[in-house]
Amino acid sequence: MHSESSFTPARRRRRRFLVPTVAAGAALGIAVTAGLTLASPTLAAAAPLAASAIASVAAPEATAASLRDIRVDAQSTLLAARVAMTEATAVTDDIGATGLDIGLPDTSIDTAALDEATDRLSKLDLVPMILVPGLTADAARATAQTSSRIAELREHLDAAKAQKAADDAAAAAAAAAAEAQRQAEAAAAALAAANTPDGAKATARQMAASKYGWGDGQFSCLESLWNKESGWNYQAYNNNGGATGIPQSLPGNKMSSFGADWQTNAATQIAWGLDYISRSYGSPCAAWGHSQSVNWY
Structure with a gap:
């Protein structure tokens, strides 16, 4: 049987190993935060998660759920971005197909930022996890801007369609009234001729x-x-x-x-x-x- 004192050096060795590891992770997290802050405000927003990801070396169970959430959020944002791209194409095609004046001097949608953000986020498996939250935020912001422009164009297009429908209905009613008047006059003329x-x-x-x-x-x-x-x-x-x-x-x-x-x-x-x-x-x-x-x- 070993005495309790015989285990003490081993325990102390393990403790000495863990503490520097966590400390190193925290230090690296601080360094990453500082670097990201200087490089990009968007990426700086991801710095706490970056530090958390680094610290997961010491405590993987504590951050696994957070990392899954980051990935799910990125995938959802990517899907929303792709939907926005499809809708942007659809509304501009609709405007061109109708040939209507929707009351706006410019009917285009600038999707350059959304294209870039979507392209970056689509390479999720190739991007370090510490950068994913920042890329997700960029894509979400570009999606919101594009969706706002789509809504503006769609609103004006719907109004133009409604106005055209009203104008067409009024024109059809006027044409029907004119035809009815013509027929009545023709009938009256025919009757007058027949009555001689x-x-x-x-x-x-x-x-x-x-x-x-x-x-x-x-x-x-x-x-x-x-x-x-x-x-x-x-x-x-x-x-x-x-x-x-x-x-x-x-x-x-x-x-x-x-x-x-x-x-x-x-x-x-x-x-x-x-x-x-x-x-x-x-x-x-x-x-x-x-x-x-x-x-x-």
């Missing part, structure tokens, strides 16, 4: 042929019949009995079965009149013969 005696005869000739198969001979009888009844005047009115319009419908509102505009549209009156002749006499010439015999049809 000559226009009414042309309408009757076309309807008689297309719907009933009545040719020129039948139309000649129809022309004579309605010359006698109304002179082909859609406003004709017989004060003695109340017969109305070109076919002298009695009463006039019978013609409403062919259109609510029977009082103002010669074509509606003609459609009713031809139907009446077809049902009652079979043809215009038969109706004209009846009219000549009894003075009405």
Whole structure:
């Protein structure tokens, strides 16, 4: 059995070995801090972590979690930087594709700093751990600047798109209104032309042929019949009995079965009149013969 005193020199030797190691790590950490402070404020911010990394030679278990955090933070920052690069390209492409004036004299994004910071941080496995926090900070700052510029451009682009959509909608509405007005005027002009005696005869000739198969001979009888009844005047009115319009419908509102505009549209009156002749006499010439015999049809 050994006495307690026999272990004393060994313990003392181990203590003498550990204390200089820690002291050396601390001294080197101070030296690194001083050097980084002179070289770069950003890298100087990493100096405490650098000292911690050096001290990990003496106490690796105490700093392992911190080193993992540094690496995870660097990887997350690198991912965010790459996303910002992609978004920067996308927004400038969108602006160019739309061809819109977004209200800014310059629509470019200066990504030089972000490119450099991303390139450095992408070499994470080749960079001493004591420099990683500083490079991460550089990349985060460049990412924030780029993201701010992206947001500014995107905001102006969205506003320009919204304005264009509103302008297009207003132009489409104006065009639709103009077309509706044109069609209304064309319809009014066509109605006015059809409501003249000559226009009414042309309408009757076309309807008689297309719907009933009545040719020129039948139309000649129809022309004579309605010359006698109304002179082909859609406003004709017989004060003695109340017969109305070109076919002298009695009463006039019978013609409403062919259109609510029977009082103002010669074509509606003609459609009713031809139907009446077809049902009652079979043809215009038969109706004209009846009219000549009894003075009405």
